[in-house]
Amino acid sequence: MPLRIVFAGSPAAAVPSLRALIGSDHEVVAVVTREDAPLGRKRILTPTPVADVAQAAGIRVLKANRITPLTDEIAALDADLGVIVAYGGLIREPLLSTPRLGWINLHFSLLPRWRGAAPVQRALIAGDRMTGAAVFQLVPELDAGPVYATVSQSIGAHETAGHLLERLSVSGAKVLVNVVNDLRDGMASAAEQVGEPTLAPKLELADGLLDWTSPAAELDARLRGTTPEPGAFALLADGERLKVLDATIARGDAGLPPGEFELRAGRLLVGTATEPLHLVTVHPAGKRAMPAADWWRGRK
Structure with a gap:
């Protein structure tokens, strides 16, 4: 049977994943995204790219800069799985265990390298030649859960963080949907992260x-x-x-x-x-x- 999914995401990098889930056999019952923010020289309140896609698809949108206060609303949706892609906020208990299968996260690095908010940017600044995306089970510790699947990609010699993130968001979305399908079929298998973690704090x-x-x-x-x-x-x-x-x-x-x-x-x-x-x-x-x-x- 199709899974009932709650999707949490905000920027353009999360849009390919949301579109892929909408186009899959599964049902996206609600989307959580950050509140409208003032953009441009005129500081006009503007919905997130994820909000625009969800609203166009007729999906219920919950807007909040912190997801924890939405715990009861999300629990009432009776979702099987939570999916988070660049939402911009942490998910903690009891929300972490609210969907039947918990939450999975698409993260734009090859974990445990570059755990944190800016993995693509930090990989480029460090001079990495390879990077990728990983789908893992969300746990209370930052980006530390077991990994279901990864995709690796080389970094172009002249590639910027914006271009690389756009590329990874597309390839990562395909991996994400495959993992969701495996969870539905009872075929998903996650492995603990191996290696010394590096951190990718938000850029200043x-x-x-x-x-x-x-x-x-x-x-x-x-x-x-x-x-x-x-x-x-x-x-x-x-x-x-x-x-x-x-x-x-x-x-x-x-x-x-x-x-x-x-x-x-x-x-x-x-x-x-x-x-x-x-x-x-x-x-x-x-x-x-x-x-x-x-x-x-x-x-x-």
Whole structure:
């Protein structure tokens, strides 16, 4: 028989999973998502991407920034399984045991590596070559439950956190539905996590700071790991904060002292501890995004 599912999720990364469950043999009886948030320059209250999809499908939507107060409402749904994908809040007892089969979580890393809120970003910043997604049984400890299934993917040399998360959200959704099917059929088997855990705490604004005394490879990894959020930036000598939207390692170019800018053949380079970085697109404070070379010419 199809399972009755409560789905909890909020951002765009959770949408492929919700769509896959809606399109499956199972019944999504309710969706829990975070409350509408003010977005854009006009700060207009906007539903989460998950809320939009659920409402369009005619599914009951429960909006809350904390899921625990909804325990009684969720219990009344008589769900077989809870599924959580990037909801943005913790599930604790007694809600954890409320659905008959408990809760499963799609997490965007190969557990136990990168437990926490920002696994994709932390993997990129650390320079990982491989990552993936894992479906595991939720337990009280953070991202520590036994794993039902994983999918592994290589990280592209120029891939940002935004692009990688979008890719993993699609491949992970397929794995998630397979696990739900196995739980329905009584065929699911989960294995305890093996290896030393690493943590992936939520990124702060300071995580995007580009320190030109670092090697170019580390700066490139930090830029890609903090794009699009919270964004990479440099602090210039006069105190100006410069957002860096796109850059590449200038392999083969002559070096520059760390932090020194130079225009070469129409390209703006900045020195690091190793090779220079070629700044492609920047966003100066109070201005629009622009080619880095144009910004430098105007600044001089």
